[in-house]
Amino acid sequence: MAAISLQAACAVSSTRLVVCRSGDHSRQLSRPTSSSPVALPTPSNPFRLPAGGLVQPLGAVNNILELNELRRGVGLCIYRRDGLVFAARRLDDPQRSWQMPQGGIDPEEDPREAALRELYEETGIKRCRIVASIVRWLQYSFPTKVKAQLPGSFLRYRGQAQKWYLLEYVGDESEIDLACHGHPEFSEFAWMPLELLPAGVVEFKQEVYQQVARHFAPEIARRVAASASHVPRG
Numbered sequence: 001m002a003a004i005s006l007q008a009a010c011a012v013s014s015t016r017l018v019v020c021r022s023g024d025h026s027r028q029l030s031r032p033t034s035s036s037p038v039a040l041p042t043p044s045n046p047f048r049l050p051a052g053g054l055v056q057p058l059g060a061v062n063n064i065l066e067l068n069e070l071r072r073g074v075g076l077c078i079y080r081r082d083g084l085v086f087a088a089r090r091l092d093d094p095q096r097s098w099q100m101p102q103g104g105i106d107p108e109e110d111p112r113e114a115a116l117r118e119l120y121e122e123t124g125i126k127r128c129r130i131v132a133s134i135v136r137w138l139q140y141s142f143p144t145k146v147k148a149q150l151p152g153s154f155l156r157y158r159g160q161a162q163k164w165y166l167l168e169y170v171g172d173e174s175e176i177d178l179a180c181h182g183h184p185e186f187s188e189f190a191w192m193p194l195e196l197l198p199a200g201v202v203e204f205k206q207e208v209y210q211q212v213a214r215h216f217a218p219e220i221a222r223r224v225a226a227s228a229s230h231v232p233r234g
Helices: 111-123 194-200 203-228
Strands: 017-020 026-028 070-079 085-090 102-104 128-134 138-141 159-169 186-192
Touching: 070 111, 070 203, 085 111, 085 194, 102 111, 111 128, 111 159, 111 186, 128 203, 138 203, 159 203, 186 194, 194 203
Parallel strands: 070 159
Antiparallel strands: 017 026, 017 128, 070 085, 070 102, 085 186, 128 159, 138 159
């Protein structure tokens, strides 16, 4: 697919970004790893993750089916070697808006496992690895018109709370199959600069995509530059 010209990278916002290392270790991009105590989820802040952790421990939040009427899900930002990210058009969207892969988290399922499962189910992509995540869960509400068109299982939710992951794609486009499960959600895909994507998504998701761009665009730029200069990433 044709790529769109790259624009300047966005600034990093104050919300923390967790960057993954090999061996399931991680560090915070905004500061060195500290020995601060673990901050477990609380009733007032159910989506709070342990400091420095990629995902919360199983049993802390994952076994709760719904929290604050928000459906738990994952969002996936996949970038390739030139720094462009994967986006696709939904088949059921008359506006032909763009979207990155996303999906729900099953009961007792680890969000990281859900991310890889949803990515394969929606795109056929397997050759990728999680390299970073946003600590805070990003939320959006369903507009009334949209909620009226949702299936019955969604009616109890006022919106979604998503755990966003950054994934490095190391495959080639021959692997991508939008119909690999027989029930495609997307009609076409393209690779584009992450900074331009928020303007192309449906309005009620734009704020979430702006936050994703602010967090991940600088990390993508850093990793692409490091790869080009053969500097080890980590």
